[in-house]
Amino acid sequence: MSFWTSQLLNALSFGALLFLVSAGLSLILGLMRIVSVAHGSFYMLGAYIALATLTASHSYPLAIVAAILTMLVLGALLQRTLIERVGSDPLRQVLLTFGFLLVVGDAALAMWSGSPAIIPVPPFLAGSVAVGSAHYPLYRIAVIFLGLGLAFVLDRVQTGTHLGALVRAGADDLEMLSCMGVNVRRLFVWVFAFGTALAGFGGAVGGVFLGVYPGVDLEIGFLGFVVVIVGGLGSIRGTLAASLIVALIDTLSKSLFPEISLFAIFLLLIVVIAIRPTGLFGRRSLA
Numbered sequence: 001m002s003f004w005t006s007q008l009l010n011a012l013s014f015g016a017l018l019f020l021v022s023a024g025l026s027l028i029l030g031l032m033r034i035v036s037v038a039h040g041s042f043y044m045l046g047a048y049i050a051l052a053t054l055t056a057s058h059s060y061p062l063a064i065v066a067a068i069l070t071m072l073v074l075g076a077l078l079q080r081t082l083i084e085r086v087g088s089d090p091l092r093q094v095l096l097t098f099g100f101l102l103v104v105g106d107a108a109l110a111m112w113s114g115s116p117a118i119i120p121v122p123p124f125l126a127g128s129v130a131v132g133s134a135h136y137p138l139y140r141i142a143v144i145f146l147g148l149g150l151a152f153v154l155d156r157v158q159t160g161t162h163l164g165a166l167v168r169a170g171a172d173d174l175e176m177l178s179c180m181g182v183n184v185r186r187l188f189v190w191v192f193a194f195g196t197a198l199a200g201f202g203g204a205v206g207g208v209f210l211g212v213y214p215g216v217d218l219e220i221g222f223l224g225f226v227v228v229i230v231g232g233l234g235s236i237r238g239t240l241a242a243s244l245i246v247a248l249i250d251t252l253s254k255s256l257f258p259e260i261s262l263f264a265i266f267l268l269l270i271v272v273i274a275i276r277p278t279g280l281f282g283r284r285s286l287a
Contacts, residue, residue, distance in 0.1 A: 005132060007251055013140035013209070015247030016147025020202035020225040021220055022239050023154060024195025031167050031233020032126070032188050034083060035090050038097040039199055040221025041104040042071045046200025047207035047216075048112055051119050060122045067204040068197045075196025075240050079189050101217065109214055117212035119204070140209060151240040167191065167234070226265055230272045232282025241280060 025039045044068040054063040078100065086092035108114075108257065121139050128135035158164040166182060178184045202220075203212065210216070223246060233240030249268055253261040 002132070003255075006134075006136070007143075007255055008248075009131065009136050009140065011248040011251040012244065013143045014251060015244040017202055017206045017210070018142050018220075018223055018227055018247055019147045019151055019240050019241040021199050022224045022231075022243055023150070023236060024198035025224045026175065026228045026231065026234055026236070026239045027167065027191055028195045029228055030148060031191055033088060033090075034079075034192070035093045036083070036097045037080075037221060037225075038101040038104065038217075039093055039195070039224055040217035040219070041101050042075065042196040042199035043203040044108060044207070044212060044217040045074070045104060045221045046071050046203025047119065047212035048108060048203075049200070051212065052112075053115055063119075064201065064204045067200045071078060071200025071203075072193045072197040076189050076193035078196075079192040083192070084185070085190070101221075105214065105217060114214045116211050117207075118211045119207035121208055128251035137209070143205060143209075146205070147243075149241075155236045174256060206217075223265070226269055228279075229269060230279055232279025235279070235281040238279055238281025 014262075021039070021043050025036070028036055028039075033214050049070050050063040050067040053066040054060060057063070082096055082100070083093065086096055125139040125142050127138050129138050129141055156169060166187060206220075227239060227242045227246050230246065231240070232239030246265065246268065249264050252260065253264040257264070276282070
């Protein structure tokens with residue numbers, strides 16, 4: 001396999017993983033206007049819980065379900081008991097969620113000792129597939145199709161269902177949505193919980209080839225925010241496009257110019273903000 005083919009496939013699989021994490025964050029920021037810097041914590045916890053469940057049960061489906069459901073419940077509790085209390089003040093949201101990130105990081109360090117860990121590859125996805133004259137891991141190919149498939153489903157839900165219409169309307173004018181009889185408070189809880197569940201799912205998936213370790217929450221959380229800003233708030237298509245772009249830049253810069261890999265991500269962010277502040281697929285709110 002040539003260097004460029006390998007890097008392209010690496011970027012596609014990493015981009016699919018970034019989409020799993022960033023799609024929920026995009027909805028949280030786009031609909032709820034909640035600046036949650038703790039989103040990466042749900043990714044890390046999802047990976048740790050999936051690993052612990054797999055070790056105890058030897059069941060991959062159970063490990064994934066455990067990661068998703070645990071992050072769903074934790075996200076709903078965080079939104080209902082804490083974030084809801086700080087209101088729409090971005091500074092208080094950032095301080096609250098940053099505190100949550102620190103607490104989760106210390107708790108994970110105490111429970112899992114901080115040693116880097118890798119979730120074993122599922123037996124049915126072990127091995128590799130032929131790509132040209134060489135082979136590429138089957139699991140990472142499956143992650144690519146998983147990300148693309150989920151993007152298609154979420155886009156159809158967002159653009160072609162009643163729930164998607166509520167989310168789009170809420171992004172434009174929450175007061176009007178409330179006047180129409182929609183329980184905005186309950187909608188907020190479900191959207192936030194869905195976003196954290198996606199992050200937990202991403203942790204269970206990404207822990208197989210990226211591993212899980214102290215600090216992965218900050219790394220994934222940062223890249224998630226870059227994806228959301230580049231793609232546009234609340235846009236599934238924008239999130240997918242930005243995930244692939246960010247993953248490609250991150251993968252190539254780390255391979256070719258590792259000393260400026262972080263600068264390359266910041267440069268992309270600066271260029272997009274300067275040229276199109278609403279993001280590639282973003283649009284100005286009607287509110």
